[in-house]
Amino acid sequence: MAASEPLLRAEGISKDFLGVTALSGVDFDLAAGEIHALVGENGAGKSTLIKILTGAYRRDAGRIVLSGEPISPSDVMEAQSLGIGTVYQEVNLLPNLTVAENLFLGREPKRFGLIDRRAANRRSREILAQYGLSIDVSAQLSAYSVAVRQIVAIARAVDLSGKVLILDEPTASLDAAEVSRLFAILEDLKARGLGIVFITHFFDQVYRIADRVTILRNGHKVATRPLAGLERLELVSMMLGRELKEEESHRAPAGEAGERPVVARFRGVGKRGRIAPFDLDLRAGEVVGVAGLLGSGRTETAELMFGIAQPDEGRVEVDGRPAGFASPRDAIAEGFGFCPEDRKQDGIIDDLSVRENIVLALQARRGWTKPLSRKEQEAIADRYIAALDIRTSDREKPIKFLSGGNQQKVILARWLATDPRLLILDEPTRGIDVGAHAEIIRLIGELRERGMSLLVISSELEEIVAYATRVRILADRRHAGELDAGAISADAIMRAIAAGERHGDGQGRAAEIMQEGAA
């Protein structure tokens, strides 16, 4: 593929947002007639890089060279006219205009100073024919499926720009047949000499379509590698930032899980398009770690378990009794608690005080007619402020003034105050400082010893190894396997994830790997 001079070359691209480094010295190059995948976990800097290439952001440092010419697009229009077109996940077209109007928006063919609708329609049909699409171009775009809209968006971007096409998660809302169709079009564009940048979370798609892959992590480039000969495991390890090592024995005690009472039992619980049906038993005194890449269905699993989303199949038992959760309220009534991943949006009530945030779930469970007295509230708040070492000058301080780690502890306190039997923690250590991080991990161990059942979702493999008594492996929106106490190590988790992401036989491979691990 590689021509001597790449079509697009970016060198040393850096970008800060208010002192937070989003990208630091990232190099990237794209050859004509190449499909180049860009992968990385959330916050790795993929979208920042894309936005700099397309002129949506200004870079703080670095150089971009397109076809041998240094460029500095100051907005998306300029990047487009230079030859760089972008198609976003949520298609950036106007659904209330016709297909032809969308294709020629802002550059309508004119005749005597008026828009020549006939010419626009004719040329639209010609353009779309190249993509094997023969549709009524005078119909509203909203009449067509997301897949068709995607193709129209690509057609517009290619027609406008013609050199580089950037696709930001184009397959996120497509089904398998539509993905195949999209890929056929990409192959065709590639043959026509376009350079294509392709962002996705789906590994099998990376392997199916891309020639090379660039991995970003925490704003740095990890590597650019041809996909031929690149092991999945190596790709996962580069994304998650872990070297492959042999050692790492598992530190959490195995426990005699089989003898402990089952708190909650999930059988065939699933929701179409979110997470495939799964079975899961949660026992008292165990910590089930949940590992998987972004988009593998981790949060979706938690949402079904806590009644935030309703499963469309399967059944739930709590203490052997059938249970169904129409809302989080029902789950809480059964003694569940849930610390959400997005603490700001879903966790804290930012204007209310630390005290009010701590007592909220308990008060909600008691009902409005049985208020906790001010004295009781203060006692509860003080107890958890001391027990979890929440750093606040005053329990009456609005929680928004606390640091991320302390806010997380307040949310934990909110659930501990309800004395839950099952606590679901979604990324409990994300975005918090090192000290609080260690304390939360220690706390998870303590709660387990006190007989609580915990399900902890985390992207930090070491963390999972430290506290989990079992590890659920999620891949591609399904539960792909499980590692037992004896088999838990960061390596084993990574191998299982990589195996699970493998197209098709993920289940079998994961099981195989686990057997290896157990042996």
Added chain:
Amino acid sequence: MTLPATMRRVLPQLVALLVILALNTAIAPGFLDVAFANGRLYGSLIDILNRGAPVALLAIGMTLVIATRGIDLSVGAVMAIAGAVAAALITTGQPLAVTLVATLGAGALCGLWNGALVAFLGIQPIIATLILMVAGRGIAQLITEGIILTFNDPGLVFVGSGTVLGVPFPIILWVVIGLCVSLLFRVTALGLLVEAIGVNRRASTLAGIGTSALLLAVYAASGLCAAVAGVVAAADIMGADANNAGLWLELDAILAVVVGGNSLMGGRFSIAGSLIGAMIIQSVNTGILLAGFPPEFNLVIKAAIIVVILVVQSPASHTLSAYFRHRPGAAQDRSAGAVRAAGKTGSAGKEAVR
């Protein structure tokens, strides 16, 4: 123990009210006189308390709705509906009790409709309640069949112009309802739960609060308050005027809540603050009348005074007053700053009036 905190919260509003009352006294020397004649208290102050009853009643419900980060534009129209229902029932010979219960039921139903649109369909409150604001007056006209439906049932008229121990009944209504609702929300956990919803509805749902039920209840409460206000307004003129009853009062009610120091962004709320806000608005109205301005000036002057009050309460002026407070020698207490801010209202308000 909670009383001082409550007092501190509404101190700026109280000071603003006192300043406006003082202005009124300066304009009309006999303003503070209260006389007792024919078994009833008379005087400008009593007038303000009495005339302000509909807005005060609306403001009680509106405060709760706004605390959930909502708004209820339909209360004026619900007043018209309530007046129409009451008049229609009493003129067809229904007993007073049936009339009142049915009227309050109609108000609660209107509120539930709004609440359902907001809680279950996720429609933005301003749009959801706009529907009934527009349609409500039509419904009221259908009930009265397009005429002003008059009545003279002494029981119903009493609601608008009766007195208890010399105090006009509307005053007793809004004071008692205001106290009861305040107590209900502060003694139970409703206050905390409503504030939590207003600040972050999604997080509140995840913490196990029955957000939909609470939203329904809050809008129903607003509808109930509007129904009471509607009965007062109709009883006062002994007739149900579907076109004019409660016209634009939703805006006065929102204003009362905001002047009362409640944020339209939801969260912390004070019903006492809103009630004082309603009295501030009524005092301004009365003051303008007493000053003898040509009526065409009234709305402009009222707007100017409101603007001054809002500017003094705005975050920008808080930043400014915080700056002055933290200079050496300045008082450190927050309430002291608040008093000063409210004091500024007064002097600025004076300029606006002159």
